[in-house]
Amino acid sequence: MSRGTIRIDVDHCKGCTLCVSACPQEVIVINSEQVNGHGYHPAQLKEEEKHCTGCGICALFCPDACISVYREPMLHPAKEVGVWHGN
Numbered sequence: 001m002s003r004g005t006i007r008i009d010v011d012h013c014k015g016c017t018l019c020v021s022a023c024p025q026e027v028i029v030i031n032s033e034q035v036n037g038h039g040y041h042p043a044q045l046k047e048e049e050k051h052c053t054g055c056g057i058c059a060l061f062c063p064d065a066c067i068s069v070y071r072e073p074m075l076h077p078a079k080e081v082g083v084w085h086g087n
């Protein structure tokens with residue numbers, strides 16, 4: 001299984017939890033200890049999480065295009081392999 005990782009634009013995340021529910025690996029959580037500039041608790045990848053596959057489903061579900069997906073090998077932006085959803 002391929003591995004990947006994500007980057008979340010926490011400043012624009014609304015903490016809606018759609019990505020949390022959508023992730024088949026259950027590796028995204030809401031950081032209840034952090035509040036962004038809009039007053040929301042943003043999503044984050046679980047610390048030390050190694051089970052992200054880079055599938056891109058979370059990015060597809062995010063209504064605010066806050067998630068960038070990277071997939072091995074070489075952790076290229078997933079845009080190059082067709083699952084990018086974002087800027």
Ligand code: SF4
Pocket residue numbers: 004005006022023024025026027028051052053054055056057058059069
């Ligand atoms: S890319 Fe896939 S496995 Fe990784 S956090 Fe997003 S939905 Fe979960």
Ligand code: SF4
Pocket residue numbers: 008012013014015016017018019020042043061062063064065066067
């Ligand atoms: S779907 Fe997008 S806006 Fe909603 S919690 Fe996840 S990253 Fe934040």
